[in-house]
Amino acid sequence: MKKYSLLLLLAAMVMPSCKTKKAIVTPPVADSKKVYKSQTDSLLDIARTMDPTMLTDSAGAPIPSQFIGTVNFNLRKPNYVILHYTAQDSLQQTVRTFSLVRTQVSAHYVVGKDGSIIHMLNDYLRSWHAGVSRWGSVTDMNSCSIGIEIDNNGNEPFTEPQIKSLLTLLAQLKRQYNIPQGNFLGHADIAPGRKPDPGQYFPWKRLAEKGFGYWSDDILVPAPANFDYLTALRLIGYDTRNVPNVIDAFKRHFVQTDISPQMTQLDLNILYNVYQKY
Structure with a gap:
C-alpha cells in the first residue's frame, strides 16, 4: 500500500491537468527542467517520510507515538x-x-x-x-x-x-x-x-x-438607506481593514468605469446586488 500511495502521488504531480495548445515559447533558462525535477523530487521525499511526531508532556517526558499510515488520502x-x-x-x-x-x-x-x-x-x-x-x-x-x-x-x-x-x-x-x-x-x-x-x-x-x-444584474434595486457597505464587502470576502483600499479593489472588479475611493449611490446599488449572490 505504501508503494501504491507513492506512485499515486507521483502520477498526480507529473500528469498534465489541462489540455493546452502546443507551447511556442522556448524555455529561457537551460536548467529550468532540472530545477523543476529537483524540487518535485524533494517534495516526494517529504511525502515518503513516515516518522512519528515527537511530543513531550509538561514535565518534559516523551509522549509515546508511532506512525501508522492511513490508506485513505490523496492530494x-x-x-x-x-x-x-x-x-x-x-x-x-x-x-x-x-x-x-x-x-x-x-x-x-x-x-x-x-x-x-x-x-x-x-x-x-x-x-x-x-x-x-x-x-x-x-x-x-x-x-x-x-x-x-x-x-x-x-x-x-x-x-x-x-x-x-x-x-x-x-x-x-x-x-x-x-x-x-x-x-x-x-x-x-x-x-x-x-x-x-x-x-x-x-x-x-x-x-x-x-x-x-x-456580476451585478442589469436592473438594480437601490440599496436601503441603512445599508452597511463595509459589512457587505466583508461578507463577500474582502479584507476591510483599510477602507479606501477595499473600495478601490471592489470598484476595479465590479464597477470599472470609476475607481475613485468613494462609494457613490451607484456603487452602493451594485454592491447591494452583488453581495446577495455570495
Whole structure:
C-alpha cells in the first residue's frame, strides 16, 4: 500500500491537468527542467517520510507515538482561481521571470496575447503568485488556489484570442476541481491596495456570464438607506481593514468605469446586488 500511495502521488504531480495548445515559447533558462525535477523530487521525499511526531508532556517526558499510515488520502486540490496581469512586455519575458530561482515568483499558467497557454506548474502544487493576501478567513491563498497570469502590461485591453483561451481553461479547472462560481477572483480582490491586477480593462462581466465569478444584474434595486457597505464587502470576502483600499479593489472588479475611493449611490446599488449572490 505504501508503494501504491507513492506512485499515486507521483502520477498526480507529473500528469498534465489541462489540455493546452502546443507551447511556442522556448524555455529561457537551460536548467529550468532540472530545477523543476529537483524540487518535485524533494517534495516526494517529504511525502515518503513516515516518522512519528515527537511530543513531550509538561514535565518534559516523551509522549509515546508511532506512525501508522492511513490508506485513505490523496492530494489537496485547489479551491480558488486567482487572475493576474503580468505587467511585463511579453510572454517570453514572463516565462523567463518564472524560470529564475532568484525571482521567487511563479504561476500555474500564463496566457499569451495570441491565446497560447503555457502550463508552468502542476495544479496540485503550491505556486508563489498571491503573496500577502486574504479572502474571508483564508490568509494563505497560495495554498488553496491556482494562479493564472495573463500577458498584459496593465494599460491595454486584453485580446480576443487571449480571453477565449482563458474561458476554455477556466471551464476545465472549474469542472475538474469543482471550484465554486464565487471563487474566481482577481489579485486586487485578495490584496487590496497592494495589487491592482487584472485591472479595469479585464472583462469580468463576460467571465461571470460563463459562470466564473459574479456580476451585478442589469436592473438594480437601490440599496436601503441603512445599508452597511463595509459589512457587505466583508461578507463577500474582502479584507476591510483599510477602507479606501477595499473600495478601490471592489470598484476595479465590479464597477470599472470609476475607481475613485468613494462609494457613490451607484456603487452602493451594485454592491447591494452583488453581495446577495455570495
